[in-house]
Amino acid sequence: MSDQPAENTKAQSAASANAMWGGRFAAGPDAIMEAINASIGFDRRLFAQDIAGSRAHAAMLAAQDIISPSDAEAIREGLLTVLSEIETGSFPFSTALEDIHMNVEARLKEVIGEPAGRLHTARSRNDQVAVDFRLWVRDQADAAVAGIEALQKALLAQAEAGADWVMPGFTHLQSAQPVTWGHHMLAYVEMLSRDAGRFRDARARMNECPLGAAALAGTSFPIDREATAKALGFDRPMANSLDAVADRDFALEFLSAATLCAMHLSRLAEELVIWSSAQFRFVRLSDRFSTGSSIMPQKRNPDAAELLRAKIGRILGATVSLFTVMKGLPLAYSKDMQEDKEQVFDAADTLMLSLAAMTGMVSDMTANREALRAAAAAGFSTATDLADWLVRTLGLPFREAHHVTGSLVALAEKKGCDLPELSLAEMQSGHAGITQEVYSVLGVENSVASRTSYGGTAPSEVKKQVSRWKARLA
Numbered sequence: 001m002s003d004q005p006a007e008n009t010k011a012q013s014a015a016s017a018n019a020m021w022g023g024r025f026a027a028g029p030d031a032i033m034e035a036i037n038a039s040i041g042f043d044r045r046l047f048a049q050d051i052a053g054s055r056a057h058a059a060m061l062a063a064q065d066i067i068s069p070s071d072a073e074a075i076r077e078g079l080l081t082v083l084s085e086i087e088t089g090s091f092p093f094s095t096a097l098e099d100i101h102m103n104v105e106a107r108l109k110e111v112i113g114e115p116a117g118r119l120h121t122a123r124s125r126n127d128q129v130a131v132d133f134r135l136w137v138r139d140q141a142d143a144a145v146a147g148i149e150a151l152q153k154a155l156l157a158q159a160e161a162g163a164d165w166v167m168p169g170f171t172h173l174q175s176a177q178p179v180t181w182g183h184h185m186l187a188y189v190e191m192l193s194r195d196a197g198r199f200r201d202a203r204a205r206m207n208e209c210p211l212g213a214a215a216l217a218g219t220s221f222p223i224d225r226e227a228t229a230k231a232l233g234f235d236r237p238m239a240n241s242l243d244a245v246a247d248r249d250f251a252l253e254f255l256s257a258a259t260l261c262a263m264h265l266s267r268l269a270e271e272l273v274i275w276s277s278a279q280f281r282f283v284r285l286s287d288r289f290s291t292g293s294s295i296m297p298q299k300r301n302p303d304a305a306e307l308l309r310a311k312i313g314r315i316l317g318a319t320v321s322l323f324t325v326m327k328g329l330p331l332a333y334s335k336d337m338q339e340d341k342e343q344v345f346d347a348a349d350t351l352m353l354s355l356a357a358m359t360g361m362v363s364d365m366t367a368n369r370e371a372l373r374a375a376a377a378a379g380f381s382t383a384t385d386l387a388d389w390l391v392r393t394l395g396l397p398f399r400e401a402h403h404v405t406g407s408l409v410a411l412a413e414k415k416g417c418d419l420p421e422l423s424l425a426e427m428q429s430g431h432a433g434i435t436q437e438v439y440s441v442l443g444v445e446n447s448v449a450s451r452t453s454y455g456g457t458a459p460s461e462v463k464k465q466v467s468r469w470k471a472r473l474a
Contacts, residue, residue, distance in 0.1 A: 037335075038095045042342050046100050047086045049135040051079050053128060053211060054104070056231035058119055060224050066122065071115040078112035079104075101128050122221035123214060126245040126333045130210035133341065135232065137254050140348045141203040147355035148196045148261065149473055152189050154362040156473070159185035160466045164459035166444045167282070167372035168381060175379030178444040181367055182462035189469055191264045198257035206250035209234035213244035216332040246332040248322070251344050255319040258351045262312040265354050269309040272361065276302045281371040286364035289357070304357055311354045318343035376444045380409050380419055385441045385450065394433045404430045 055076055062072030082104055085091040097103045102125075109116035162181030169179035209229035212219065218241040225237035238244040275282035276290075289304040321343045325336055383405050390401035408430040412419050420442040427434045440446060452458045455465075 034095060037098060039099045039338050039341070040093055040095055040097065040103055042345060043100045043129075044086075044093060044103070045345060046129075046132040046136055046341075047104065048083070049132040049139075050100050050104055050128070051083045052135065052232065053131045053228075054119055055079055056228045057123055057211060059231065060227045061118070061121055063227065064222050064224055066221055066223070067115075067118045071118050074112045074115040075108070075119050078108045078116065081111050082107050099125070099129075100132070101125050122212070122219040122223050124216075124245075126215050127210050127213040127241075130213070130245050130247070131232065133344075134206055134210065134250055137250055137344065137348075138203055138206055140344075140352075141199045141206075141254060141257075144199045144258065144261070144348075144351060144355070145196045147352055147359070148192050148199075151355055151359045151362065152192050152196075152469070153473055154359050155185045155189050155192075156466055156469055158182075158362060158365075158367070159189070159462060160470075162367055162369070163462040163466065164445075164448075165367065165369050165372055166376045166448055168376045168379070169457070175375070175381050177384050178376040178381050178447045179457040180448050180459055180462055181369075181372060182459070182466065183448075183457040186462065186465050186469070188264065188268055192261070195257065195261040195264060198260060199254070202250065202253035202257055205253065207233075207235045208238045209236070210238050210244035210247070212237060213241035216242055216245050242332045246329070246337075248326055248337060248340050251340055252319070252322055252326065255315070255322060255344060255347055258347050259312065259316050259319045262315040262351060262354060265358050266309045266312045268358065268362075269305040272305040272365070273302050273309065276300070276305070280375070281368050282375070283368065284366045285361060286366075288364060289361045304361055308354050308357055308361075311350050314350050315347045318347040373444065377418065380412065382419055382442045382444065382447045383409050385447045386419060386438065389438055389441045390431065390434075393435075393437065394431070396431070 058067070058072050058075040058079075061067040062069050067075075082091065085107070091103075091107065093103055094106070097106050105116060105119065108119065159182035162185070165181035166178050167181050167184060168175045169177045169184075209225065209232060211228045211232070212223050212225040229235070229237045238247075272283065272285065274280055276285050285300070285302055285305070289302070290300045291303045322340055325339045329336055386408065387398065387401040387405040390396045390404055391398050394401075396404070408419065408422065408427065411426060411429070412422055415422070420439060424434070424436060427438060441450065448457050449459065452461055455461065
């Protein structure tokens with residue numbers, strides 16, 4: 001531990017910060033200003049991207065004869081040292097140095113001396129943070145796609161196992177028509193595929209490099225922006241320097257995609273909460289994703305699903321927050337834009353945790369086939385099959401068939417039985433043309449087997465879709 005007085009250490013930090021700024025300011029920042037201005041507490045997460053951008057920039061400067069090869073090599077080696085220090089936890093982060101960029105640059109100067117001062121040639125913190133943040137969000141878009149695909153595979157495993165398991169399909173949370181467990185699982189696979197597509201689309205649009213835009217107007221140095229873009233894995237440099245430093249659309253698109261994905265996870269979580277209740281008993285969540293009660297020993301609470309159901313609040317909140325920050329900003333860079341990262345960091349963390357938790361729950365959960373079938377057979381769920389049979393076999397207009405079916409449902413309800421339990425004579429009280437053949441469509445297995453239209457719930461169609469998705473995700 002240093003034996004220097006705390007006030008001396010603080011003065012040195014302030015002096016170091018002033019040295020970074022040059023001769024413009026004589027006094028150190030007020031403590032309140034330092035607290036509101038500093039971002040190192042959260043933007044240190046950009047260290048790997050910041051160092052990657054600096055290495056690419058230094059290599060380009062040397063290739064363009066803007067700095068010497070020896071300086072470029074010293075910078076390269078020094079940045080690797082700084083990277084190692086951060087990764088091992090020995091890096092001396094300083095709030096007085098405001099952000100990750102100045103912290104890295106100050107430490108680089110301590111490591112290699114004078115050549116460090118040449119790294120910032122033809123560059124501003126404005127294009128530096130823009131490239132760092134864009135690289136980080138690009139990595140997160142890739143991670144989100146990977147997380148989504150892992151969840152899709154877990155859902156596919158459930159769909160394949162229960163391709164012919166009958167369950168109730170709901171509208172208004174009322175029993176509507178029988179469907180298959182596999183079909184229900186595949187519905188979420190399709191939702192998630194759109195989420196993955198949105199992240200991929202956002203990634204493609206964000207894959208342009210802002211480095212070289214400098215503060216806002218470009219630079220008079222003969223830089224090679226194509227080279228730095230290629231070195232950092234971008235498709236091309238951004239074509240307008242003002243847009244390059246002012247744009248945060250990439251972060252907003254990421255947040256928007258994350259919000260939609262979180263909404264889908266919340267819907268699935270809600271179903272798991274309902275399905276795992278004693279009243280439904282459709283699924284049993286594993287012990288890994290359930291908790292007990294402090295007072296009621298019989299309870300198995302679906303806490304993981306309930307927490308997942310709530311996570312969209314944080315992600316949507318981050319989205320609204322960043323839209324609000326950006327909505328009135330003139331070109332080009334404003335300090336307001338420092339408020340872009342915390343929301344995105346939190347939303348990305350929340351989304352990845354949510355995807356991992358949902359993947360674990362879906363992989364571990366056990367569907368109760370008997371309870372699913374019993375629920376599917378209740379509530380006159382084959383009424384639509386009866387109406388379709390009247391249209392298809394007797395040639396009734398659908399509206400008339402709907403009326404006949406409604407009268408037979410009312411009769412069954414009065415008798416306290418389901419449609420298949422009505423006698424033929426009772427069926428014919430609704431329409432004289434009904435024959436024994438009608439019973440072939442009234443069982444729930446017959447109902448789902450008949451839904452063979454593309455994208456339908458028939459087990460044969462479910463198996464086709466499972467095969468298609470397994471090949472797509474292989």
